[in-house]
Amino acid sequence: MNGRYGRGCRLAAALLTVAACQAGPARAVLHPPGAPGRPSGVLTWAASAERMGAGVAGAQYRMIVHTSVGGSAPRIRFTNAFGDRPLTLDHVYAGLRARGAALRPGGNHALTFGGAHRVTVPAGSVAWSDPLPGRVPAGADLAVSLRTPEAGGPASGHELALQTSYTGLGGDLTAEDGGAHWTRTTGAWWYVDAVAVRPDRPATGAVAALGDSLTDGRQSTADRNRRWPDYLARRLHTAGGAVQGVADEGISGDKLLADSAGDGAGQSILHRLDRDVLSQPGVRTVVLFAGVNDLKAHTGVTAAELIAGYRRLAHRAHAAHLCVVAATISPFKGWPEWDRDAEAVRREVNHYLRTRGEFDAVTDFDRTLRDPHDPERLRPRYDGGDHLHPGDRGMRALADSLDLKRLDCAR
Incomplete structure (x- = not known):
């Protein structure tokens, strides 16, 4: 690889x-x-x-x-x-x-x-x-x-x-x-x-952060590069390993499974995978952090459907010799579209991600962001103010929770 x-x-x-x-x-x-x-x-x-x-x-x-x-x-x-x-x-x-x-x-x-x-x-x-x-x-x-x-x-x-x-x-x-x-x-x-650049070391690769508004950086400070992929880029630069580049391929409002009509989000993550990741130079690893918009859209999406979507994405990325790091879905109780049904699906999907071993690595963003006193909510110090999107401190916590050694694998 x-x-x-x-x-x-x-x-x-x-x-x-x-x-x-x-x-x-x-x-x-x-x-x-x-x-x-x-x-x-x-x-x-x-x-x-x-x-x-x-x-x-x-x-x-x-x-x-x-x-x-x-x-x-x-x-x-x-x-x-x-x-x-x-x-x-x-x-x-x-x-x-x-x-x-x-x-x-x-x-x-x-x-x-x-x-x-x-x-x-x-x-x-x-x-x-x-x-x-x-x-x-x-x-x-x-x-x-x-x-x-x-x-x-x-x-x-x-x-x-x-x-x-x-x-x-x-x-x-x-x-x-x-x-x-x-x-x-x-x-x-x-x-x-x-x-794209020609890196100083020929073996240098990049990470594509694929997701929705939580990856896009909503609620982080503008003009300061405080999205979690920005913090990750600074960590990787300091570490000096083989993976150095970071591409933020998040779109606010995006879903994993379904294209959006009329709300500006456009193509689903599965639909845009080729353009935004597989065609890009030097991408070695995909970090997939998605699913919350599928849950809160009240379309009746099931855990089985989301899990099938994760598997399809991993299969396509693996066929292109990319590593896939899956992130658990973070809590969003307090957001107007939260309900018990969505929460039950979120927990089932996260259990699958943590236990099935179908990815090259799993990063537990749910555990990083959740309130230990109310695991269905964001920890207050990480909450950007709307109970869904982390602020600057939450963005940094996500980047800090990633195991840098798991961002590269032999494929």
Whole structure:
């Protein structure tokens, strides 16, 4: 498994990678690991794509993303996964941020796609940039700037970024190092869903944290990188082991089993596994923390159905030679949709996760977060205030509870 990250892209000619999906966002399927179109390297940042509002022609975005593992030759993936028409991007730049919307002087570099400064991404597809020169350190803010000269219909991005990014209209702002003209802010990431680097040690791998709003970081402090995957990234960097990268592939409102209609959450975790995990470079391990939205949706989901979903995901990940770490479902009594039936299913699923041994490891997030005096509730010091989502201290407790040695296995 340790040599697997470098098998990715085998394209003989153009560096441009446009990974085609099936038509329509609800059936998006990308290349599996090791197939042509999956670049070499390892993820240093990622955020699962969602259907956003309508794209705006001529808009300019400067997105701020936070790296987990350092490396050279960064490449950036742009997504039109939910588009219903081609998306054209030009004037695309990237560089390390200094402060606010400003970049380090002289550090803003033009991105190319197969040598061209303009790329058109088909509907339901993604495009990887050519590698940039230079190095990106771990724990740094990377600013990705782009313009959409031709855009319309549903945009693709990530709604709950918990990170201030910037927008602008008029002129050509993306090449500027300074931030004076980036006067508007956005709390979402637009069109960018992954960054990969060539790690300093070739055997370096990444963890994909796959889940819902508890992984997405809701109730953690914005602009401080305090989601549990962020805390995990800092632990892994300090430990200096073979797994260094962390990709936060959580989407607020997402379910394990069912696609969501009309509430913005979109594809289920099982539905987006290929795009968000199996097609990504260097992913060695999946940490699956999901199920609470299936329980509180009052659709009558049973423990047997959830368990079958866990098994399907593990089978697909194992077939791709990935390790799977399953997390128990944390308590949510006090949330308006909690009831005794949901609690009974939660306990049955957690018992299965703890006892059946069908995963490479199990992390007991329920035990970490629950109140010892009322195990159906979050511990008050970890509660972000709504009795479902942990705050900063709870997020850190989740990351601290993971056994780092179990995040890699021989597959």
